[in-house]
Amino acid sequence: MEYQPLEHVVQYYETDQMQVVHHSNYVRWFEEARTHWMDQAGMSYARMEELGIIIPVLTVSAKYVKMCRFGERVLVDLTVEEFNGIKAAFSYQVREADTWELRCTGTSSHCFLDRNNRPMSLKKKYPDIHELFVKWVR
Amino acid sequence: MEYQPLEHVVQYYETDQMQVVHHSNYVRWFEEARTHWMDQAGMSYARMEELGIIIPVLTVSAKYVKMCRFGERVLVDLTVEEFNGIKAAFSYQVREADTWELRCTGTSSHCFLDRNNRPMSLKKKYPDIHELFVKWVR
């Protein structure tokens, strides 16, 4: 399926006094890549929250390979490692946009909650949305 | 009335590559000082939101006198400039805790909304809460 990785321009407010991007921001970029991917998969996260579907983060991890600097353009590529209607897992690769140099890898896992914060099977409750996403599993 | 200004320890993640606190964080410290003051005034903001009272920011301003650095302790003092039940206005002074050196001044103004985002007169709807705050006006 066609998919464009997220392009993100590194902002000044994302740097810290080590003069590189603060490591917590990569976790934010992973989220940015998820919403970007969901837009392309045909169901935006904003739309899902309107339907009462919440997708909290259960775990997140990041491995920093080389730090990013202010003004750089990075690509954040997302791979769907798992999407079974109960749980979803993603992996991420952050690369400098021009050189394709690897800067950071990461993972996140998620479940689905309804408006009352109860676990939900996306597969049972919203099979059409589930189908939209499940075919992206690598 | 007795009141302790907010004490805040400057965090690494608050710095930017100019090796000082990123200017946007002072706006966050103003908010931190407001919630700290509300706690002391006897009505926490968390409690107000439970009652369905939202206090959005209408305006904010900051004047940067001298930048703060990682590891410093700062005091954020708040003055209630106006609190009339329809609108509230505050001013702020950020000082280094030991030397009392002025680092930043600022202002913010606010109104009160109900759960449906409609303007509310705190004075009419919650006169007891209004009374708690109004006596702090300088």
Next chain:
Amino acid sequence: MEYQPLEHVVQYYETDQMQVVHHSNYVRWFEEARTHWMDQAGMSYARMEELGIIIPVLTVSAKYVKMCRFGERVLVDLTVEEFNGIKAAFSYQVREADTWELRCTGTSSHCFLDRNNRPMSLKKKYPDIHELFVKWVR
């Protein structure tokens, strides 16, 4: 001169529990608009810092008209109100990208410092860079 206002997609991590963008983030968007404008004016801020030119924020203000929500696309338009080689002042307008609806206005003022944090006349020290920017003053 040709100029494209910054386009910014509102991120989940920019929202707060009022379910709109936290007000401090608009101050970050103003910065994002400044760097975006400098790129277009022919001298990136990253490049200026390499030359040892620091542009701290002296004052900032924001007036919130209508709050922005997750998933919206906003345009942040910048006007150069003043640029005299000693000081620079900008104004900002944040609008929803499709409807052009006004969400927030703001201002910021700045000076120029050298590597030793001493005030610098950009006009005297880097007249070519000064010339690049000064013609944008409205």
Next chain:
Amino acid sequence: MEYQPLEHVVQYYETDQMQVVHHSNYVRWFEEARTHWMDQAGMSYARMEELGIIIPVLTVSAKYVKMCRFGERVLVDLTVEEFNGIKAAFSYQVREADTWELRCTGTSSHCFLDRNNRPMSLKKKYPDIHELFVKWVR
């Protein structure tokens, strides 16, 4: 050795529209706990950076057990899992301060760099600082 875990009051600006703390902020709290621990161990991170010792993050992970809310007080406890002068590894537990309820666990690993971003053996270069920290390894 005596040690007080970090106490952190959850700020409004740390929440997101899920009405809980945005997951990226726990990674910031881990950092806050590290600097807090270093202060107590007798060598602040601010002081180390003055000496030219940079401690970048190599990996970070977080497992979210139960989300934190605005106004809560949390304790962030840190355990030194490894500190051998070349590499350091920490684990974290975030708990609600009154109930001791577990909210989040995490890990981070780090190396030491000199001013030129070259790997450094803290043990060889600054044995006294190394000694200060190494006795905290569990």
